[in-house]
Amino acid sequence: MKLTPYNNASTAAITKRALVIGGGIAGMQASLDIADAGYEVVLVEREPSIGGHMIQLSETFPTLDCSQCIMTPKMVEVSQHPNIRLMTYCEVEDVTGDVGQFDVRIRKKAAYVDREKCTGCGLCVEKCPTKVPSEFDLSLGKRKVIYVPFPQAVPPKPVIDAENCRFLTSGKCGVCKKVCEVEAVDFEQTDTMIEERVGAIVVATGYDLYAKEKVAEYGYGRYPDVISGLEFERLNSASGPTTGEIRRPSDGKVPREVVFIQCVGSRDREKGVPYCSRICCMYAAKHAMLYKHKVPDGQAYVFYMDIRADGKGYEEFVQRGVEEDGTLYLRGRVSRVFQHGDKIVVWGVDTLAGKKTEIAADMVVLATAVVPAAGSRKLAKALDIVTDEYGFYTEAHLKAHSVESGKPGILLAGCGQSPKDIPDTVAQAGCAASKVTALFSASEVGGSLLDLPMRFTASKSLRE
Ligand SMILES: Cc1cc2nc3c(=O)[nH]c(=O)nc-3n(C[C@H](O)[C@H](O)[C@H](O)COP(=O)(O)OP(=O)(O)OC[C@H]3O[C@@H](n4cnc5c(N)ncnc54)[C@H](O)[C@@H]3O)c2cc1C
Numbered sequence: 001m002k003l004t005p006y007n008n009a010s011t012a013a014i015t016k017r018a019l020v021i022g023g024g025i026a027g028m029q030a031s032l033d034i035a036d037a038g039y040e041v042v043l044v045e046r047e048p049s050i051g052g053h054m055i056q057l058s059e060t061f062p063t064l065d066c067s068q069c070i071m072t073p074k075m076v077e078v079s080q081h082p083n084i085r086l087m088t089y090c091e092v093e094d095v096t097g098d099v100g101q102f103d104v105r106i107r108k109k110a111a112y113v114d115r116e117k118c119t120g121c122g123l124c125v126e127k128c129p130t131k132v133p134s135e136f137d138l139s140l141g142k143r144k145v146i147y148v149p150f151p152q153a154v155p156p157k158p159v160i161d162a163e164n165c166r167f168l169t170s171g172k173c174g175v176c177k178k179v180c181e182v183e184a185v186d187f188e189q190t191d192t193m194i195e196e197r198v199g200a201i202v203v204a205t206g207y208d209l210y211a212k213e214k215v216a217e218y219g220y221g222r223y224p225d226v227i228s229g230l231e232f233e234r235l236n237s238a239s240g241p242t243t244g245e246i247r248r249p250s251d252g253k254v255p256r257e258v259v260f261i262q263c264v265g266s267r268d269r270e271k272g273v274p275y276c277s278r279i280c281c282m283y284a285a286k287h288a289m290l291y292k293h294k295v296p297d298g299q300a301y302v303f304y305m306d307i308r309a310d311g312k313g314y315e316e317f318v319q320r321g322v323e324e325d326g327t328l329y330l331r332g333r334v335s336r337v338f339q340h341g342d343k344i345v346v347w348g349v350d351t352l353a354g355k356k357t358e359i360a361a362d363m364v365v366l367a368t369a370v371v372p373a374a375g376s377r378k379l380a381k382a383l384d385i386v387t388d389e390y391g392f393y394t395e396a397h398l399k400a401h402s403v404e405s406g407k408p409g410i411l412l413a414g415c416g417q418s419p420k421d422i423p424d425t426v427a428q429a430g431c432a433a434s435k436v437t438a439l440f441s442a443s444e445v446g447g448s449l450l451d452l453p454m455r456f457t458a459s460k461s462l463r464e
Pocket residue numbers: 021022023024025026027044045046047050051052053054057059060061062090091092204205206207208209229230233279283286373374375379413414415416420421422423425
């Protein structure tokens with residue numbers, strides 16, 4: 001089939017290979033869908049493993065499925081799919097060309113380990129004498145300097161953290177090299193550049209949470225027992241630093257009263273971002289519920305502005321937390337969070353009861369704003385696509401072309417476009433993949449595809 005141009009624009013051949021940037025659930029799903037349709041995929045992930053944030057989660061709303069049980073087989077499927085070339089610890093540097101024929105330069109970062117030779121035996125990690133805070137456990141736990149980020153990592157091969165490696169910084173140590181039987185440790189390794197030609201690109205780079213310093217007024221970064229929602233996920237995870245027991249970071253005690261605060265940075269025109277982060281109402285309800293399951297005599301409080309539980313089964317989930325697990329919801333903003341003895345005191349207003357509230361809690365969990373992943377603007381520039389004022393990738397048309405970027409052949413999936421939960425992320429990734437396979441089903445690309453998003457630029461912006 002040849003797609004007929006609707007104007008006189010020239011046509012071009014299509015390279016039927018896709019690039020997917022970002023190996024979270026969005027990028028993994030898009031890769032699998034494109035690969036299952038019979039097309040090759042190059043999946044580029046900048047971390048040493050795929051999995052994104054979802055592999056950090058303990059259980060997921062609204063069904064409380066174990067996140068790792070969903071993710072682990074999917075991650076293995078991605079790595080073993082004959083049509084997927086997995087490139088972890090790599091970053092896209094530069095993209096030229098157009099739909100059908102993009103030329104991509106990818107930086108393969110020096111891992112100081114030949115990951116082809118490495119058998120993943122783990123001896124180097126075991127013998128490495130230096131420990132540093134683990135990024136995967138958000139510094140609540142430690143990892144070695146030669147490390148696999150988490151036990152289920154894909155690929156299960158280590159990288160060396162050059163900044164903290166004693167051999168690379170001072171020429172001392174080198175234990176990992178000495179114990180490696182297959183001689184995979186290579187301190188001479190440098191970054192290398194790889195070039196790939198692809199016909200379409202799916203951008204699935206996901207999100208970060210608001211930086212600690214931006215929400216310092218809640219004591220985050222100052223008091224160890226004020227943590228983020230993602231940190232709570234790691235505390236609750238069986239593979240986390242407390243093997244799933246809810247223990248507060250300062251002294252390891254089981255917290256008897258926990259305050260969950262929503263909209264920390266979100267929906268805050270003065271100090272934060274004006275948009276709703278969409279997932280916090282649900283994960284705060286989940287956290288309160290999971291906490292109560294682990295600490296049956298404990299009490300969870302949730303400070304909220306209003307509850308946005310608009311997915312399938314979501315409202316029922318929130319109600320279940322209130323009715324079965326006794327979560328106490330307090331409608332109002334928090335005015336102050338401070339340490340008093342070994343308690344974290346939270347002052348707020350219960351606007352429904354019309355009175356001030358004070359809770360002397362053992363731990364406080366903040367639902368901090370969802371923001372685009374670091375580097376999203378730089379990547380958008382390399383791809384020649386547009387971001388909004390916050391750095392989320394802008395779709396060609398919010399209603400009619402919500403997964404297309406403004407540039408033909410470049411599709412968007414997941415939280416890099418806007419904050420969303422896992423069901424919406426997976427659905428959007430499938431949609432982006434189907435746009436790619438539709439493009440690849442044509443023999444050449446012409447004016448209709450080249451001009452597609454332009455036909456919708458009359459769409460009103462959100463502010464109009
Ligand atoms: C505390 C918390 C609890 C949650 N609980 C739930 C829940 O119970 N149920 C639910 O439905 N949702 C939940 N969510 C939401 C869920 O995490 C997201 O919907 C999902 O992870 C989005 O996936 P993603 O692939 O878009 O992004 P991410 O998971 O962020 O993955 C993006 C990937 O892209 C990589 N990347 C970034 N930039 C680049 C680059 N330039 N080059 C290459 N790779 C790059 C990243 O390293 C990462 O691997 C929760 C979120 C939080 C914060």
